[in-house]
Amino acid sequence: EPEVTQxxxxxxxxxxxxxxxxxxxxSNHLYFYWYRQILGQKVEFLVSFYNNEISEKSEIxxxxxxxxxxxxxxxxxxxxxxxxxxxxxxxxxxxQGTGGSYEQYFGPGTRLTVT
Amino acid sequence: AQSVSQHNHHVILSEAASLELGxxxxxxxxxxxxxxxxxxxxxxxxxxxxxxxxxxxxGIKGFEAEFIKSKFSFNLRKPSVQWSDTAEYFxxxxxxxxxxxxxxxxxxxxxxx
Numbered sequence: 498e499p500e501v502t503q504x505x506x507x508x509x510x511x512x513x514x515x516x517x518x519x520x521x522x523x524s525n526h527l528y529f530y531w532y533r534q535i536l537g538q539k540v541e542f543l544v545s546f547y548n549n550e551i552s553e554k555s556e557i558x559x560x561x562x563x564x565x566x567x568x569x570x571x572x573x574x575x576x577x578x579x580x581x582x583x584x585x586x587x588x589x590x591x592x593q594g595t596g597g598s599y600e601q602y603f604g605p606g607t608r609l610t611v612t
Numbered sequence: 613a614q615s616v617s618q619h620n621h622h623v624i625l626s627e628a629a630s631l632e633l634g635x636x637x638x639x640x641x642x643x644x645x646x647x648x649x650x651x652x653x654x655x656x657x658x659x660x661x662x663x664x665x666x667x668x669x670x671g672i673k674g675f676e677a678e679f680i681k682s683k684f685s686f687n688l689r690k691p692s693v694q695w696s697d698t699a700e701y702f703x704x705x706x707x708x709x710x711x712x713x714x715x716x717x718x719x720x721x722x723x724x725x
Binding site (some may be wrong): 528532538539540541542545547552553588590592599600601602603604605606 | 644646648654655656657658661663702704706708709710711712713714715716717718
């Protein structure tokens with residue numbers, strides 16, 4: 498069964514460094530999402546991406562964040578200058594988007610630790 | 613703003629007990645509703661979903677949920693839980709033009725063998 502994959506599973510970085518979190522969505526899916534979950538808190542929507550552009554973003558997704566689909570398979574989330582409060586589990590999801598399918602399929606997550 | 617409330621943050625049950633986890637949402641438009649489960653050390657998996665039609669939906673592993681529109685609720689049920697149901701359960705609502713998910717805080721369920 499096709500699945501969403503994410504790398505790395507765990508990333509440790511120092512405050513102020515740039516990180517890139519990678520996701521490979523399911524191949525025939527058209528909509529892509531990033532969510533994050535700070536330890537002990539709710540899962541929060543960050544951004545949605547469709548047709549090679551951001552379709553919606555939350556207040557969390559400020560200028561420090563960017564997303565890209567550089568090669569038609571990968572979907573990346575970049576945090577330009579990490580802060581301690583960026584420490585969280587980051588989940589990528591994809592959705593087919595055709596035939597009325599609203600279901601999102603999630604990757605296993607990347608645990609980002611900012612020290 | 614849309615929101616999802618899960619009433620119980622921690623639930624502890626014995627095996628074979630019945631389970632009901634509450635979920636209420638706040639959104640005026642058409643919604644799609646989901647329950648996701650996260651087993652220890654694993655990623656989020658879809659348990660069940662409601663898009664339209666019969667408000668009683670059945671999911672995997674014997675779970676079911678009932679959509680009650682008048683109460684803005686989508687409670688998760690299982691008649692007899694097993695130790696392997698120990699996990700965190702999340703209620704979520706599709707909202708917005710891009711169908712992003714709005715999440716509840718999650719309920720940690722512990723089943724005592």
